[in-house]
Amino acid sequence: MTVTVLVVDDDPAFRGVARRMLAAVGLVVIGEAGTAQTAAAVAQELRPDALLVDVGLPDGDGVALAIQLMALPWRPRVLLTSTDPEAVGPRDVARSGALGFLAKQDLPDAQLELLFAAQ
Numbered sequence: 001m002t003v004t005v006l007v008v009d010d011d012p013a014f015r016g017v018a019r020r021m022l023a024a025v026g027l028v029v030i031g032e033a034g035t036a037q038t039a040a041a042v043a044q045e046l047r048p049d050a051l052l053v054d055v056g057l058p059d060g061d062g063v064a065l066a067i068q069l070m071a072l073p074w075r076p077r078v079l080l081t082s083t084d085p086e087a088v089g090p091r092d093v094a095r096s097g098a099l100g101f102l103a104k105q106d107l108p109d110a111q112l113e114l115l116f117a118a119q
Contacts (some may be wrong), residue, residue, distance in 0.1 A: 003116050006048040008039040010058050025113040036060035048076055048115040053102045055082040063096045070097035075115055
């Protein structure tokens with residue numbers, strides 16, 4: 001089964017890196033967004049299975065966005081990320097409903113295909 005992913009980050013260079021990392025493990029990036037508002041709209045339109053969401057967005061925070069995304073009817077899987085390895089704690093992750101949090105520097109070593117395939 002193909003897992004589709006939306007990448008949400010305000011840094012276009014990181015979105016490109018994330019796209020390549022996700023594709024390398026067999027995930028299909030169907031879109032990108034640079035703000036929380038754009039991400040919410042694109043998620044409604046494209047209905048991704050999963051989202052990689054930066055915690056620090058220019059128009060809001062990724063934790064609040066994850067809460068909003070988890071309320072969507074198809075309940076996409078959300079993985080939070082940040083350059084700051086202490087950007088969110090376990091309580092924030094639990095409150096958001098996200099799968100978890102990974103610092104950006106840890107993404108290359110993570111088994112993203114397994115995280116996003118989890119139900």
